[in-house]
Each structure stands twice: as C-alpha cells, then as structure tokens.
Amino acid sequence: MAITQVAVYAHLSAADIEALGRELDALRLEIEERRGTRDANYIRRTIAFQRALDASARVLIAFGRGRLGWLLGTAALATAKSIENMEIGHNVCHGxxxxxxxxxxxxxxxxxDMAGVSAQWRYSHNFRHHVYTNVIGVDDDIGFGVIRMSRDQQWRPRLLLQPVQNLLLAATFEWGIALHGLYSEQDRAATPAERKAQTRLLVGKIIRQAGKDYVLFPxxxxxxxxRTLAADAAANALRNLWAYVVIFCGHFPDGAEKFTPAAVEDETKAEWYLRQMLGSANFDAGPVLGFLSGHLSHQIEHHLFPDLPSNRYPEIARRVRELCDKYDLPYTTGPLPRQYLLTLRTINKLALPDSFLTATADDAPETASERKFAGDPEAAPSTVRRGLRTALRDRARRDAPVRPA
Structure with a gap:
C-alpha cells in the first residue's frame, strides 16, 4: 500500500515537521522579497531567444540545402519548441x-505552442497534480490513466501491453496531456453543456495548432x-519525447513515493511540504540541461514552490539540500539516464500481475508505506535526529545478503 502516515514514514515528530515547514516558509519569503529586475529580464530574454531560434530554424528548414540543413533546422526547431513548452509555457502557466x-x-x-488548452491544463496540473501530488486515485498524473505506476493501482490484463503503451505515450505526449486536461475539466463540469463547451475548446485549439504546423508553414x-511538413512532424515528436522523459524522471524513479487519500486529510502546510519532498525526484543537470528541461531537473524545488521563478531553483536547491541534511531526509536525485532506467524498470515490471512480483506492496522500490519499517528496532537515544534517510540506510544494511567468509 502507499503511505498513509507520512510522519511515521518520515520518522519525524509533529514538532520536527512544523519546524521544517517554518524554514521552508522563510525560504519562500526570502525569494519573493528578492525577485525583481533580474528575474523579469531573464524571462523576457528567454522568450526573445526562443522566438529567434524558432524563426531561424524555420528559415533554415525552408531555404537550407541538403540533408544537413534539414537536420540542423529540425533540431533547432525541436529545441525551440521544448523551450517554449517547458521553460516558458509550463512555468508561465504556473504563475x-x-x-x-x-x-x-x-x-x-x-x-x-502545443495541442492542449492552457486553461484546461492549469486545472489538471496546477490543482489536481500539485495539490495532491502522487495521491492514488486523486492525482491523475500517476500514469496519466494509461500506465500503472504503483501496486495500489489495480492490475488489468490490458496492462500486459504497458511497455508498448509507454512508447506510444512518449511519442504522442502532447496529445496525452491535451486529453488529460480535457478529462479533468469535464470531471468538474456541472452540466453536459459545459462538458461540450470544453470539448469544443480543445477541438478548436487542435485545429489551430495542426493548421499552423502542418498547413500554414508547409x-x-x-x-x-x-521538407517543412516532415521537419514540423519530427520536431514535435522530439519535443514530445523530451517532455515525457523529463516529467517521468521527476515523478517515478525509486524514492518518489505514493500516498493514500487518507494521508492528505487535515493536512497542514508543513505536512504538505514534506509530502512534496517525499513524492518528487530530481535529476542531475548543469545550466544547459536544466534550462532545456524548464528547470524541472529541480522537480523537488518546483513542487515545494511551483509559483516561484524557475531561474531561482538552483539556488533554492542548495538550501533544500541543507534542510534535508538537517532533518535527515533523503534528497532523491541522480543522473538522468539512471533516473529514467529506474522509471522504465517500474513501467515494465508493473505490466505484470502482482503474483509475478517478489517485493511486498509495502516494501518495493516503486511503492512503499510506513509498514516497511514494522519491526525495526527503536533508535537508541541520541542528540542526533534520526529521520527517514538514516532509517532507510539502516534497513538496507540489515537486509543486505551476508557474504560467505
């Protein structure tokens, strides 16, 4: 089962959690007070750069010669679309x-610049996902309705095709996001007329988007x-693949935990902070890779402060790491290939019925609960805080196979 008692799983007292929350509130206030001209200039330069890159790519595609010109133009267009989608569109829509x-x-x-309607995405993502991050049955981003990412999600025979469904989702990610946003809006629509209006809104956006990429520019x-038609199709596919990898590596590697609906009942702001830290994962990135990912290489920081400027995440990350050290919490990160391979392992493994899996539902790499620590010896009295990071390390040592002398 997923985590129900977050404090118990984290090995923190209520006082510890509230103290952590106060420190994160202070960090937010500090960044808000310091944001200004530097940040405004950053986003305006980013938008100008993205538009110049998009225009240059289209000129190179349309008027360049040979295969090399097409390849360079297509790569530049895919990069421009990725920047618009992630560093600009995603972050602007977060406020x-x-x-x-x-x-x-x-x-x-x-x-x-993608198939989905921004307003529909803002509800499914900003509210359903960010408020209820990784809550089973509430956060629709857990597998996006087509992929089983936790043992808490019921296995069905169709999931045997999950590895293939995963490839299809990666290649068509913008369309999956578009439908995901529509379904979330329709769920909260009060009348059939409102549901139809949301459908018309999406159809209109798809017509405009497809018309621009596949009719106007060709x-x-x-x-x-x-030549242009092929370049647009290839650039969109590459953008979809990159967005898919970044999003999945931020939510589904080992260490990005899942939660039951009971975990968020009467949840305080400090407890919400803690759940975001436990439910998100980063990947290691320098300035260029971080920029191209929309700074979602810092998914933990993004989930703590989704409406703070993305260019501030690297400096926020240093402070969050210090808090993880102070409160003995894991800071889940790793190289991008490793984070994706862990995610891919979960996708392929959970395509099978639970009877084929060896780990328990409470102690698996992709799904854990507070029962993971049942029977663990109590920590000896100490002046050093013993949190989740130490508990996980102690358990790994205890469960490690004994090598013969």
Whole structure:
C-alpha cells in the first residue's frame, strides 16, 4: 500500500515537521522579497531567444540545402519548441511571472505552442497534480490513466501491453496531456453543456495548432512543403519525447513515493511540504540541461514552490539540500539516464500481475508505506535526529545478503 502516515514514514515528530515547514516558509519569503529586475529580464530574454531560434530554424528548414540543413533546422526547431513548452509555457502557466503584472507573460493569458488548452491544463496540473501530488486515485498524473505506476493501482490484463503503451505515450505526449486536461475539466463540469463547451475548446485549439504546423508553414515553403511538413512532424515528436522523459524522471524513479487519500486529510502546510519532498525526484543537470528541461531537473524545488521563478531553483536547491541534511531526509536525485532506467524498470515490471512480483506492496522500490519499517528496532537515544534517510540506510544494511567468509 502507499503511505498513509507520512510522519511515521518520515520518522519525524509533529514538532520536527512544523519546524521544517517554518524554514521552508522563510525560504519562500526570502525569494519573493528578492525577485525583481533580474528575474523579469531573464524571462523576457528567454522568450526573445526562443522566438529567434524558432524563426531561424524555420528559415533554415525552408531555404537550407541538403540533408544537413534539414537536420540542423529540425533540431533547432525541436529545441525551440521544448523551450517554449517547458521553460516558458509550463512555468508561465504556473504563475511564476504573474508578479510582473505583464499581460503578455501571465498565467491567465498565455497559450502555449502545443495541442492542449492552457486553461484546461492549469486545472489538471496546477490543482489536481500539485495539490495532491502522487495521491492514488486523486492525482491523475500517476500514469496519466494509461500506465500503472504503483501496486495500489489495480492490475488489468490490458496492462500486459504497458511497455508498448509507454512508447506510444512518449511519442504522442502532447496529445496525452491535451486529453488529460480535457478529462479533468469535464470531471468538474456541472452540466453536459459545459462538458461540450470544453470539448469544443480543445477541438478548436487542435485545429489551430495542426493548421499552423502542418498547413500554414508547409504552404509558406512553396514547392519544398514536404521538407517543412516532415521537419514540423519530427520536431514535435522530439519535443514530445523530451517532455515525457523529463516529467517521468521527476515523478517515478525509486524514492518518489505514493500516498493514500487518507494521508492528505487535515493536512497542514508543513505536512504538505514534506509530502512534496517525499513524492518528487530530481535529476542531475548543469545550466544547459536544466534550462532545456524548464528547470524541472529541480522537480523537488518546483513542487515545494511551483509559483516561484524557475531561474531561482538552483539556488533554492542548495538550501533544500541543507534542510534535508538537517532533518535527515533523503534528497532523491541522480543522473538522468539512471533516473529514467529506474522509471522504465517500474513501467515494465508493473505490466505484470502482482503474483509475478517478489517485493511486498509495502516494501518495493516503486511503492512503499510506513509498514516497511514494522519491526525495526527503536533508535537508541541520541542528540542526533534520526529521520527517514538514516532509517532507510539502516534497513538496507540489515537486509543486505551476508557474504560467505
């Protein structure tokens, strides 16, 4: 089962959790007080760079010569689309730049360059996912309705095809996100008319998006329309694959925990902070990789402060690591290939019925609960806080096979 008693799993007292919450509140306030011209200039430069890169890529695709020109133009276009999708669209729609009061860079007005409707995504993502992160049955981002990512999700025969479904989701990720946002909006719609209106909204966006990529720009290329059409299709596919990898590596490697609905009943702000830290994962990235991922290489920091400017996440991360050390909590991160391979292992493993799996539902790499520590000896009295990180290390040592002398 997923985690129900978060404090018990984290090996922290109520006083510890509230103290952690106060320190994170202070960190948020500090960043809010320091954001200003530097941050505004950052997002405006990013938007200008992305648009220049997009325009240059399209010129190279339409008028460049040979296969090399097409490859370079397509790669540049895929990069421009990824930047718009992740560092700009995703973060603007989170309200990270609303404090600027710029009507062109505001969560209520930004419409991103992909199939989904920004307004529909904001509800499914900003509310359903970020408020109820990794809560089974509430957070629809756990597998996006097509992939089983926890043993708490019932196994069905169709899941034997899960490895293939995963590949299809990766290649068509923007369409999955679009439908995901629509279904979330329809769930909260009060009347059939409202549901139909949301469907029309998505259909209209798809027509405009497909028309731009697959009709307008190829038509502007004249006799070279096939070259442009192929480049647009390839760039969208590459953008989809990259967004899929980044999102999955932030939520499904080992150490990104799942929770039951009971875990969020009467949840305090400090407890919410703790759940975000336990339910998210980072991957190691330098400035370039971090930028291309929308700074979602810092998924832990993003889930703690989703509406703070993304360019601040690297400095926030240093402080969050210090708090993890102070409260003896794990800070889940690792190289990008490793984080994805752990995720892929979970996807392939959970395609099988539970009877084929060896670990228990309370003590598996992808699904754990507070019962994981049942029977563990109590820690000896100490002036050093014994939190989850120490408990996990002690358990790994105890469970390690004994090598013959």
């Amino acid at each position: 990270q730049w609303d404090w600027m009061n710029d009507p062109e860079i505001h969560s209520s007005t930004w419409e991103w 038509a502007l290329s004249g006799r070279r329309w096939r």
